[in-house]
Amino acid sequence: MRGFFLSDEELGKKDDDHKPSKSSGGLRQPNWHPARGPPRRSLKRIALVLIVATVVYLFIKNIPVLGPDARMRRPSYAYPPGLAPNAPKRPTYERPQPAQPKSNNRLSSTPERTFNGPVRFLELAPTLQAISGTRGSMLINRNVLFASSSLKSAATLLPIACQMGSELKSYVHFALMSRSDIEIRELRKVNGIDDSCQIIFHDARPDYTQISTDDRMENAVFRAFHHIFNYMHPQAILIDGSSNEEPFFLRAAQQHSKAKKNTLIELPRGSAKRLEWLTKLDSQALRMWNKIHMDILIHAVPGASGSLIRLLRSLSAADYTSSSVPHLTIELPHDIDPPTKRFLETFTWPPTHVYNPTNARHLSLRHHIPHQRISEEESSARFLESFWPAQPEHSHVLVLSPQVELSPDFFHYLKYSLLEYRYSAISTYQHWDRRLFGISLEQPLQLLDGKKSLSLPSVLKSTRSGDAADGEISTSFLWQAPTSNAVLFLGEKWMELHDFVSRSLEAKQELDPVPALLSEKLVSTQYPSWLEHAFRLARARGYWMLYPGEDTARNLATVHSELNRIPEEYATQENSKPLLADDASEEEIENVRQKIRFGTEIPLAPVSLLDSLPNEGNLRPFGDLPILTWDGQSTDFEELNSLSAKYAAEFKEIVGKCGKESADKKKEKENLSTQDLFCATD
Incomplete structure (x- = not known):
């Protein structure tokens, strides 16, 4: 009963404290331990875990939907009957039925484009992994890519791609980056594309295209080009540059082209007919499409205002859809005719029909200050100084005489021939391009001396069976003699001509007497004096000019x-005399008659460019073209090399003063230089 009468001070103590101790001194037993309190920290941790779990559960339970439907996070795939389930197809967007609208409202025909999630390409990888045989991993290959987003643009590009693929010069690919969910097989069927087109298709559409924002589609197009570029390394990408194409696609294509520095060809409206020749080029030629640039140089003469105005009008009427408008330089004489002055006051370049958003002027007028007649040397130097190629490999100059009138398709032919004969794979592989001095637009009818006619070569026209010949047709040919009326000079050869003229003028001043190789004139005075230097350089190097056949020249x-x-430089009193004197002999009369007959012009007969070219519009390779020496004699490649080496050796010995020791030291010529021909001027 004692425990019930404890004092307040002893409340809460155990009874053991009041029991008598068995040991002396009242000490506690050694195995005694104080009692522990409740685990308060563990309780706090358990409570915190319960609170966090509750918050996470409530968040997951009420997580917001990031798209029109929660099922968008897991797209379902529908496969047509008979198709393997592992073949990727377009995702199906099974959106829930919306609430019934009011009777006076109408459902929207197009889905709301608000989705801006991550981009995935569900069908692009299999086709990219399957093109390893095209050597797409190599930077230089034979791949060409067509791409579109708009179905209208696809309808424009697919016939062009089909024609290019059937030429079997490149591996042609087509990538679809559209919002449309049309099947590739249906796209082929609608546009009449079969296996003969030799096109490799790629479905580069991302997921959820119909509900994606324009920003997401632009990002998807850029990423699609990036993936394709890594697998394919296309040498050129061709797209529809007209208003039929989607703006987001054009922006992304241009951005990718700037990032990767690849060739992007934006075809203008109507290019399927006007640029049909583009399908004849290989991948290496197309790779240079945007890199080459051509300037135009006109040397006007006094008293020829009518001819100059006619030439400028034909230039303005030409079609420049294949490239940017070239820069135009006009060399004016000291005395300018009043009609020429009035015409130049209103003359605009580029022409008004050419797209020029910045209103940039690509026209330079140069007026000669000296009034007195200039010498041949001064005229040559002054004219050649009018142009200098910034990039010799890509910059070229078209020299035009005021007597020339051009057809609307002349620029197409120049670019087509330049890309094929200078930059194509077969031309560069066989080094034919190293011999090309330039490309002429006219077909000459007489030799450079102006006295004898030029016998134009021809080739046998084969029948459809290819077993027998069916008459002869005109053909393009290679001639060692350049002309000055309408000819495109390659930038590398123009720089070499600069160096040759400079060293020739220096040698002419130092040598006494002047050798016949520098003083003898083989080119008629109806041509400018600088052509004599170009003629000598062509003979020494074995260069040739490309001339069109008669049917092509008419166009x-x-x-x-x-x-x-x-x-x-030749306008003297002697040259102003009439061609036929009153007391002329029979021989002189016949020479004048032949000269007038040879000067008969070839009338323009403008037709389609490919229609005027033989061999179904394909340019003949260098190896199939006839070759003529400088005096119009038919020859072959080996004989031309022999004649060139003989003339170069004679020129080095007589003009360049190159002895045997100098020849041993300079076994190879320097690039874009004629130093190996002039030892005395080093």
Whole structure:
């Protein structure tokens, strides 16, 4: 009963404290331990875990939907009957039925484009992994890519791609980056594309295209080009540059082209017909599409205002859809005719029909200050100084005489021939391009001396069976003699001509007497004096000019003779005499008659460019073209090399003063230099 009468101070103590101790001194037993309190920290941790779990559960339970339907996070795939389930197909968007609208409202025909989630390509990987045979991993290959987003643009590009693929010069690919969910097989069927087109298709559409924002589609197009580029390394990408194409696609294509520095060809409206020749080029030629640039140089002469105005009008009427408008430089004489002054006051370049959003002027007028007649050397130097290629491999100059009139398709032919004969794989592989001095738009009818006619070569026209010949047709040919009426000079050869003229003028001043190789004139005075230097360089190097056949020349340019004027440096009293004197002999009469007959111009007969070319519009390779020596004799490649080496050795010995020791030291010529021909001027 004692425990019930404890004092307040002893409340809460155990009874053991009041029991008598068995040991002396009242000490506690050694195995005694104080009692522990409740685990308060563990309780706090358990409570915290319960609170966090509750918050996470409530968040997951009420997580917001990031799209029109929660099932968008897991797209379902529908496969047509008979198709393997592992073949990727377009995702199906099974959106829930919306609430019934009011009777006076109408459902929208297009889904709301608000989705901006991550981009995935569900069908692109299999086709990219399957093109390893095209050597797409190599930077230089034979792949060409067509791409579109709009179905209208696809309908424009697919026939062009089909024609290019059937030529079997490149591996042609087509990538669809559209919002449309049309099947690839249906796209092929609608546009008449079969296996003969040799096109490799790629479905580069991302998921959820119909509900994606324009920003997401632009990002998807850029990423699609990036993936394709890594697997394919296309040498050129061709797209529809007209208003039919989607703006987001054009922006992404241009951004990717700037990022990767690849060739992007934006085809203008109507290019399927006007640029049909593009399908004849291989991948290496197309790779240079945007890199090459051509300038135009015109050397006007006094008293030829009518000819100059006619030439400028034909230039303005030409079609420049294949490239940017070239820069135009006009060399004016000291005395400018009043009609020429009035015409130049209103003349605009680029022409008004050419797209020029910045209103940039690509026209330079150069007026000669000296009034007195200039010499041949001064005229040559002054004219050649009018142009200098910034990039010799890509910059070229078209030299035009005021007597020339051009057809609307002349620029297409120039670019087509330049890309094929200078940059194509077969031309560069066989080094034919190293011999090319330039490309002429006219077909010459006489030799450079102006006395004898030029016998134009022809080839046998084969029948459809290819077993027998069916007459002869005109053909393009290679001639060692350059002309000056309408010819495109390659930038590398123009720089070499600069160096050759400079060293020739220096040698002419130092040598006494002047050797016949520098003083003898083989080119008629109806041509400018600088052509004599170009003629000597072509003979020493074995260069040739490409001339069109008669049927093609009629569609390119014609040289009018009724307003012909001789160059300034030859405009003396002697040259102003009539061609036929009153007491002329029979031989002189016959020579004048032949000269007038040879000067008959070839009239322009503008037709489609490919229609004027033989061999179904394909340019003949260098190896199939006839070759003529400088005096018009038919020859072959080996004989041309022999004649060139003989003339170069004679020139080095007589003009360059190159002895045997100098020849041993300079076994190879320097690039874009004629130093190996002139030892005395080093």
